[in-house]
Amino acid sequence: MSSPDLMLTLSQKALNLLQEDANKIEKLIEVQMENLTTRKCPLYEEVLDTQMYGLSREIDFAIRAELISEAAGKQLLAKLERNLAKLYEALNIKG
Amino acid sequence: MSSPDLMLTLSQKALNLLQEDANKIEKLIEVQMENLTTRKCPLYEEVLDTQMYGLSREIDFAIRAELISEAAGKQLLAKLERNLAKLYEALNIKG
Numbered sequence: 001m002s003s004p005d006l007m008l009t010l011s012q013k014a015l016n017l018l019q020e021d022a023n024k025i026e027k028l029i030e031v032q033m034e035n036l037t038t039r040k041c042p043l044y045e046e047v048l049d050t051q052m053y054g055l056s057r058e059i060d061f062a063i064r065a066e067l068i069s070e071a072a073g074k075q076l077l078a079k080l081e082r083n084l085a086k087l088y089e090a091l092n093i094k095g
Numbered sequence: 096m097s098s099p100d101l102m103l104t105l106s107q108k109a110l111n112l113l114q115e116d117a118n119k120i121e122k123l124i125e126v127q128m129e130n131l132t133t134r135k136c137p138l139y140e141e142v143l144d145t146q147m148y149g150l151s152r153e154i155d156f157a158i159r160a161e162l163i164s165e166a167a168g169k170q171l172l173a174k175l176e177r178n179l180a181k182l183y184e185a186l187n188i189k190g
Contacts, residue, residue, distance in 0.1 A: 006102065054149070062156070066108070
């Protein structure tokens with residue numbers, strides 16, 4: 001494999017891994033959205049916060065390791081943050 | 096740069112970044128070790144736990160992205176965990 005090809009492969013792999021982890025959080029948000037009535041589970045928010053922090057550290061590392069661009073990293077997080085904001089908004093209306 | 100060289104460079108860069116983050120935690124442990132009398136700062140343990148979790152996620156990601164070996168990742172964490180255990184032991188004796 002040539003160097004540019006290898007770099008592309010590694011970057012793509014890194015992005016896929018981050019997307020996988022983002023999807024897990026997305027799934028957590030969806031499940032909670034479907035179960036708004038069970039809002040009094042404080043552990044759920046705790047888990048989401050912890051997962052978001054973990055992912056942000058992974059993304060930050062991938063950027064510093066020059067595997068992904070800062071823009072790509074920000075985009076991944078921004079989408080999740082929007083959905084998380086929607087969830088919290090829905091929880092507040094419900095609560 | 097040839098592919099093997101590029102891979103080596105990226106792996107080395109990844110390891111250096113992780114080592115940097117490990118050093119920051121090491122520093123936090125040292126400072127707390129030198130200030131055992133101020134043990135009643137619960138935030139300190141909280142910060143250390145959060146930082147350890149963040150680093151473990153970075154390391155896990157670097158392993159999955161095939162930038163570092165599992166052994167290298169485990170070694171980084173193990174050393175910190177030993178020092179952290181020493182700190183908690185010292186805190187308990189003091190407390």
